[in-house]
Amino acid sequence: MDKDEMNKKIEEYENGSLIKPLSSVKYLFKKPHTLQYPKETKPVPERYRGFHINDVDKCIGCGNCRDICPCAAIAMVDPNGVHPIEVKEGSNPVRPQIDYGRCSYCGLCVEVCPTGSLKLSKDLIYTSPDADSFVWIPLEEQGREPGFTQSDEITPLMLEKEEMQELEPDVRKKTFEELILGFNEEQAKKEAMRCLGCGVCMQGCPAHMKIPEYIQAIFDGDNTLSVKYMLEDNALPGICGRICTHACQDDCVYNYRGDAIQIMWLKRFATDQLKDYGKSELEKMPKSGKKVAVIGAGPSGLSAAYYLATMGHSVTIFEKRPTGGGALGLGIPLYRLPVYELDKEINHIKSMGVKIKFNTEVGKDVSFEDLMKKYDATYMGIGLSYGRSIRLKGEEHPDVIQGVDFLRSVKVEGNREIPKRVIVIGGGNVAMDVARTAIRLQQISHGGEDTMVQTVSLEDWDIMPASGEEVEGALEEGVIFNPGWGPKQVIFDENNKIKGLEIVKVKSVFDEKHRFHPTFFEDQVKVLEGDFIIESVGQMYNFSFIPKEMFEQLKFTPRRRVWVDEYGETSIPGLFAGGDLVETSKGNAISAIANGHRAAVGIDRYFQKKK
Amino acid sequence: MSKSYELFIGPNHPGIPGNFSLHLELEGDTIISAKGDPGYLHRAFEKGMENRLYIQNLALIPRICVPEPDINEAGYSMAIEDLMGVEIPERAKYIRTIVLELARTTAYLLWMGGYAASLGLYTLGQWATGDRDYAIDMFSELTGARVYHMYIWPGGVRRDLPEGWEEEVLGYVKYLRDKLVDYDNLFFKNAMFIHRAKGIAKITQEQALEWGATGPVLKATGIAQDVRKDDPYAAYPYLDFDVPTLTEGDSWARAIVRRFEIDNSLSLIEQAIKKIPKKGPVWTKMPNPFKWYVPAGETYAKVESARGEHGFYMVGDGTGKPYRVSVRGASTPHMFTIAEKLLVGARLADASHILLSLDICPPEIDR
Numbered sequence A: 001m002d003k004d005e006m007n008k009k010i011e012e013y014e015n016g017s018l019i020k021p022l023s024s025v026k027y028l029f030k031k032p033h034t035l036q037y038p039k040e041t042k043p044v045p046e047r048y049r050g051f052h053i054n055d056v057d058k059c060i061g062c063g064n065c066r067d068i069c070p071c072a073a074i075a076m077v078d079p080n081g082v083h084p085i086e087v088k089e090g091s092n093p094v095r096p097q098i099d100y101g102r103c104s105y106c107g108l109c110v111e112v113c114p115t116g117s118l119k120l121s122k123d124l125i126y127t128s129p130d131a132d133s134f135v136w137i138p139l140e141e142q143g144r145e146p147g148f149t150q151s152d153e154i155t156p157l158m159l160e161k162e163e164m165q166e167l168e169p170d171v172r173k174k175t176f177e178e179l180i181l182g183f184n185e186e187q188a189k190k191e192a193m194r195c196l197g198c199g200v201c202m203q204g205c206p207a208h209m210k211i212p213e214y215i216q217a218i219f220d221g222d223n224t225l226s227v228k229y230m231l232e233d234n235a236l237p238g239i240c241g242r243i244c245t246h247a248c249q250d251d252c253v254y255n256y257r258g259d260a261i262q263i264m265w266l267k268r269f270a271t272d273q274l275k276d277y278g279k280s281e282l283e284k285m286p287k288s289g290k291k292v293a294v295i296g297a298g299p300s301g302l303s304a305a306y307y308l309a310t311m312g313h314s315v316t317i318f319e320k321r322p323t324g325g326g327a328l329g330l331g332i333p334l335y336r337l338p339v340y341e342l343d344k345e346i347n348h349i350k351s352m353g354v355k356i357k358f359n360t361e362v363g364k365d366v367s368f369e370d371l372m373k374k375y376d377a378t379y380m381g382i383g384l385s386y387g388r389s390i391r392l393k394g395e396e397h398p399d400v401i402q403g404v405d406f407l408r409s410v411k412v413e414g415n416r417e418i419p420k421r422v423i424v425i426g427g428g429n430v431a432m433d434v435a436r437t438a439i440r441l442q443q444i445s446h447g448g449e450d451t452m453v454q455t456v457s458l459e460d461w462d463i464m465p466a467s468g469e470e471v472e473g474a475l476e477e478g479v480i481f482n483p484g485w486g487p488k489q490v491i492f493d494e495n496n497k498i499k500g501l502e503i504v505k506v507k508s509v510f511d512e513k514h515r516f517h518p519t520f521f522e523d524q525v526k527v528l529e530g531d532f533i534i535e536s537v538g539q540m541y542n543f544s545f546i547p548k549e550m551f552e553q554l555k556f557t558p559r560r561r562v563w564v565d566e567y568g569e570t571s572i573p574g575l576f577a578g579g580d581l582v583e584t585s586k587g588n589a590i591s592a593i594a595n596g597h598r599a600a601v602g603i604d605r606y607f608q609k610k611k
Numbered sequence B: 001m002s003k004s005y006e007l008f009i010g011p012n013h014p015g016i017p018g019n020f021s022l023h024l025e026l027e028g029d030t031i032i033s034a035k036g037d038p039g040y041l042h043r044a045f046e047k048g049m050e051n052r053l054y055i056q057n058l059a060l061i062p063r064i065c066v067p068e069p070d071i072n073e074a075g076y077s078m079a080i081e082d083l084m085g086v087e088i089p090e091r092a093k094y095i096r097t098i099v100l101e102l103a104r105t106t107a108y109l110l111w112m113g114g115y116a117a118s119l120g121l122y123t124l125g126q127w128a129t130g131d132r133d134y135a136i137d138m139f140s141e142l143t144g145a146r147v148y149h150m151y152i153w154p155g156g157v158r159r160d161l162p163e164g165w166e167e168e169v170l171g172y173v174k175y176l177r178d179k180l181v182d183y184d185n186l187f188f189k190n191a192m193f194i195h196r197a198k199g200i201a202k203i204t205q206e207q208a209l210e211w212g213a214t215g216p217v218l219k220a221t222g223i224a225q226d227v228r229k230d231d232p233y234a235a236y237p238y239l240d241f242d243v244p245t246l247t248e249g250d251s252w253a254r255a256i257v258r259r260f261e262i263d264n265s266l267s268l269i270e271q272a273i274k275k276i277p278k279k280g281p282v283w284t285k286m287p288n289p290f291k292w293y294v295p296a297g298e299t300y301a302k303v304e305s306a307r308g309e310h311g312f313y314m315v316g317d318g319t320g321k322p323y324r325v326s327v328r329g330a331s332t333p334h335m336f337t338i339a340e341k342l343l344v345g346a347r348l349a350d351a352s353h354i355l356l357s358l359d360i361c362p363p364e365i366d367r
Helices: A003-014 A020-029 A064-068 A108-112 A185-194 A211-219 A223-231 A237-243 A247-251 A263-273 A299-310 A339-351 A368-374 A403-411 A429-446 A468-477 A548-553 A589-610 B045-050 B070-084 B090-118 B123-143 B165-188 B191-197 B205-210 B251-275 B331-342 B348-357
Strands: A052-054 A074-077 A095-099 A118-120 A291-295 A314-318 A355-357 A377-380 A400-402 A421-425 A452-457 A480-483 A485-492 A498-510 A516-529 A532-535 A575-577 B005-009 B021-027 B030-037 B297-305 B308-316 B324-328
Touching (some): A003 B251, A020 B123, A020 B165, A052 A095, A064 A074, A064 A108, A108 A118, A223 A237, A223 A263, A237 A263, A247 A263, A299 A589, A400 A403, A403 A429, A403 A532, A421 A429, A429 A452, A429 A468, A468 A480, A485 A516, B005 B348, B021 B348, B070 B090, B070 B308, B090 B123, B090 B165, B090 B297, B090 B348, B191 B348, B251 B348, B331 B348
Parallel strands (some): A291 A314, A291 A377, A314 A355, A377 A575, A400 A532, A421 A532, A452 A480
Antiparallel strands (some): A052 A118, B021 B030, B297 B308
């Protein structure tokens, strides 16, 4: 409409009429456009935002809907009265309950639902004189038709992870340099920003670390605070930031719609930013005058020592080897955990006043009875430091060695000798460490020559115990896998040198009751060629330092682990145990750290009771 | 003995556009003083926003203006986008324009009903309410809700257009254009209306400027001021329209400006649907809502509402919640600086008429 047209129209509007309004009389004869509800209804639009629908079996009770609700209309409650639920790992046993007196039907709860179980329906009609009846747990069986649902393209969740930089396979297999390069600040903040803060991950962590809090602190740029949160439950955060089995990430709610938050790398980032943890240190209690002996400077021993020290007790660690860290220091390859990182963490624990006596073996340099007498309590964290033999025919040959011995010789003694064709027996994470270490040694010693590392494991791909990342890394670096085969015997040539390993096809690994009981197709046999065999199928403990009469008092579980109560105390009063020795440990560092912490609390409680 | 007496209109009165009260002093039926009495609708929107995450305010802001909630969503989103330095996708700009113009149409339809009713014509209100409902149907198809759409959000819009929605809107535009002929015949060209409205509550250009008038109140005094032209947002820079002005500055002129604005809106909707990019994103990815930190800084984002300039002054302090949000609704100056003066000397029977001619929306005052 231009100016002239407008002026013309204004003129029309200025000249009123008394006749024209009468033309509206025609509406008397027109059909009204109102509908006679409930006889006539209007179709409800597809995206309608009405009452909620929740698939409570799919829902994991993470509570993100409650946290985003602008009206505080959502409460997380036990749904078992209306719909019994199965409590899965990585879920909370609660489900959303909506107060429709508060709900504004904005649908933000639907947008942030990680599982997609929550929807809005096309139904918005409910009347009752009872105000309390407007509060209910939405269920699928209430029969409402879905309306507003979440979209894959437009979602406030940040589904994609920040990619971690690592050395290329060609470069990394020639070096023991750390292969994961770590986040820079921008990447760490971006990754931290993805976290919803629901804390479902804390269930998966054996130490129940305060993950949402430390991620928030990283996002806020306060790494000192972040590490403080970590130290509350984990005495070795920098190490766990590198080698943890990160069960937390398996429980991350993002797994349902995208990539899990890389919690472990974030932890590593925060600890890497601090030269030492001085400013993040926990408050130290006044001196109690109690003395505690800790046997073994592995993750559980260090963890127990650290927390005992914060409680004001004086702690001495006895370690038979010249370095600390136990399996972490001796077994984990350098490309996964560099020495300086281990030193940093051990120095931190020493800075709390913990004394560590290296090269002091209990049972040889000091007697176990003396420790029990001289100290108010003793903690045993000796781990499984001896390789377990599979009683393979021909394994007594010097070129058949144990995986833990091999890793130790490489890391501690600096051994760089390796034959050109290596066979690794085992399919767990330690076997992967062995294979990947062997491939690096070959590249260093025989670079450019024809070399080979292959593994053989009873378990097929689908039940391989090693983590997916480890298997993938090993494959990229050129390790050859033989999954689903069992070792039968070592084959020797006429000069009594190893020629290869005879292996036999596996029928099944477990019996019907899921117990370890391998069976084989005896007719399907083949020979893997190689001149060096490393066995890496598990480790065991050695209790020879405990006097016989005392050892008899020590109770064991049916699975031959040391029995401990809920505070980590063994059947011998004043003797506590943790780490791989006990059943609650899942054979990883974080479990050992967690039950070291638990024993520290137990020892403190033991002192209180004795008073 | 005093000849004057006091009279309250509202907060529940059909002649008051919402929960708002007027404290009048009269002599006979001539108003000798008028005082607005706000607070009945005060829900602490502005203060409440400081305690909520940026995304949570999405459920709060549309409530600042019931007849036209989308202007709040647009203003709030634009303020955040400005602080964060985010550019929204082209397609989202057009969708925002269509939504805002459709909302403007519904706001004027609702005003038309109330305004005509204040002059004693109730038929128009019935028609307008019905015709507004057709637009609301389209809103609920697009956004999932009838009135509080919560559809425009920082970064763009929440969902793409449903299939066939543009055609439906074009059908509605055509329907309303035809229907407007009847609206004109019944009301805008009605000699009774002209007789009642001409010369009532007249303000001059100088007064309008001095008293902070915007929107149709200002345009009716001859000043072509419109945020869509002066500080264009969404897809307005790509669309062609003239700002309608009249010179009388009275109730009649304001009504005619609004009547022209409906024509403008319908034409803008048509143009936007014609020019909208057929494909493309409708949202720029925003941070995780729980860790949505808006950089420190201050901004003022404004849009043209059916009543005038509607703005959001926002101060961010680098955290996940706004430090301060202040809403500039056009109704505040229209009520307290203009209506209180215009009512003096007017007849009691014109009180509602004057308030509606200024299109005062109480929730914009009680924020």
